[in-house]
Amino acid sequence: xxxxxxxxxxxxxxxxxxxxxxxxxxxxxxxxxxxxxxxxxxxxxxxxxxxxxxxxxxxxxxxxxxxxxxxxxxxxxxxxxxxxxxxxxxxxxxxxxxxxxxxxxxxxxxxxxxxxxxxxxxxxxxxxxxxxxxxxxxxxxxxxx
Amino acid sequence: xxxxxxxxxxxxxxxxxxxxxxxxxxxxxxxxxxxxxxxxxxxxxxxxxxxxxxxxxxxxxxxxxxxxxxxxxxxxxxxxxxxxxxxxxxxxxxxxxxxxxxxxxxxxxxxxxxxxxxxxxxxxxxxxxxxxxxxxxxxxxxxxx
DNA sequence: TATTGTTATACTCTATAACTATA
DNA sequence: TATAGTTATAGAGTATAACAATA
Numbered sequence: 001x002x003x004x005x006x007x008x009x010x011x012x013x014x015x016x017x018x019x020x021x022x023x024x025x026x027x028x029x030x031x032x033x034x035x036x037x038x039x040x041x042x043x044x045x046x047x048x049x050x051x052x053x054x055x056x057x058x059x060x061x062x063x064x065x066x067x068x069x070x071x072x073x074x075x076x077x078x079x080x081x082x083x084x085x086x087x088x089x090x091x092x093x094x095x096x097x098x099x100x101x102x103x104x105x106x107x108x109x110x111x112x113x114x115x116x117x118x119x120x121x122x123x124x125x126x127x128x129x130x131x132x133x134x135x136x137x138x139x140x141x142x143x144x145x
Numbered sequence: 146x147x148x149x150x151x152x153x154x155x156x157x158x159x160x161x162x163x164x165x166x167x168x169x170x171x172x173x174x175x176x177x178x179x180x181x182x183x184x185x186x187x188x189x190x191x192x193x194x195x196x197x198x199x200x201x202x203x204x205x206x207x208x209x210x211x212x213x214x215x216x217x218x219x220x221x222x223x224x225x226x227x228x229x230x231x232x233x234x235x236x237x238x239x240x241x242x243x244x245x246x247x248x249x250x251x252x253x254x255x256x257x258x259x260x261x262x263x264x265x266x267x268x269x270x271x272x273x274x275x276x277x278x279x280x281x282x283x284x285x286x287x288x289x290x
Numbered sequence: 291t292a293t294t295g296t297t298a299t300a301c302t303c304t305a306t307a308a309c310t311a312t313a
Numbered sequence: 314t315a316t317a318g319t320t321a322t323a324g325a326g327t328a329t330a331a332c333a334a335t336a
Contacts, residue, residue: 006199006210011259012191016278017172017266019285021187024169025304027162032325042166043326046157054151059295065151069328074296096294096335114156121162127287133161136284140164142272170326177302188303205317214305219319241312241317 027124034116038109039083043068043076045117048102048110051086056099058091085109172269179261183254184228188213188221190262193247193255196231201244203236230254
């Protein structure tokens with residue numbers, strides 16, 4: 001048995017895919033924790049954020065804007081509706097469609113969670129100078145599409 | 146119902162936490178897919194990589210090097226052992242401890258998966274110039290400690 | 291026949307705690 | 314009593330397919 005401490009090799013620890021995966025997980029974990037007192041999880045926040053900008057909207061379009069499956073969205077909307085944060089109204093012109101929109105409480109929750117998201121981002125980037133933060137944002141944005 | 150497409154607001158789409166989480170997930174997804182033919186998942190690769198550098202090592206130390214729980218490691222080692230990629234030998238000086246190490250096949254698998262990791266990283270960063278890639282790596286490393 | 295919302299299922303990753311055998 | 318390994322459980326996130334109502 002070796003006496004030296006076991007450690008992750010450099011080629012892994014410096015791989016951007018590994019770093020992104022690790023930091024991405026940590027980022028989500030912190031945000032989840034920081035909005036828990038609002039009674040929502042990150043996925044709920046995504047729904048509220050889209051609705052704040054584009055409501056009313058049908059569920060399929062909402063799922064598409066989130067890059068998610070429409071079946072997965074149903075449960076989230078059930079929870080958000082039960083909390084009084086969103087409304088589902090059936091569209092009179094096409095009764096298959098539900099027009100989803102935010103309630104006033106939903107709008108407040110989105111704003112508050114948005115403030116928290118900015119704060120958590122600040123904590124996550126605390127090791128970087130302001131210029132570096134913007135450069136990182138640019139690089140990530142460039143990879144994202 | 147609005148006619149314009151629903152979309153994610155800018156303050157979310159440009160939040161570094163959101164971008165990291167999204168890219169981290171995508172990165173892991175691609176790597177998982179790319180090593181599937183080796184019969185391992187990313188977590189197995191982490192184990193192999195640590196062992197390639199620091200074996201033999203006890204399971205608790207291995208888990209610590211991976212930033213993981215020792216209970217979670219057990220199942221991974223069972224699978225790796227069943228595939229003939231790692232060996233567990235009981236330490237004669239302390240029979241509670243298992244000295245874990247790589248088999249020759251385990252070493253080969255680690256090298257092959259390492260090559261794949263570099264390739265996947267290259268594909269992930271294809272939108273960035275070489276200098277930008279190194280800058281990104283530096284920024285991520287700076288956040289990671 | 292195609293689409294919208296719904297329901298069900300399964301699989302992975304993660305977190306936690308309790309159990310055993312050794313020390 | 315403390316530690317190493319093991320086992321069991323539960324929750325969240327994701328992916329997939331099949332279903333009923335409506336177009």
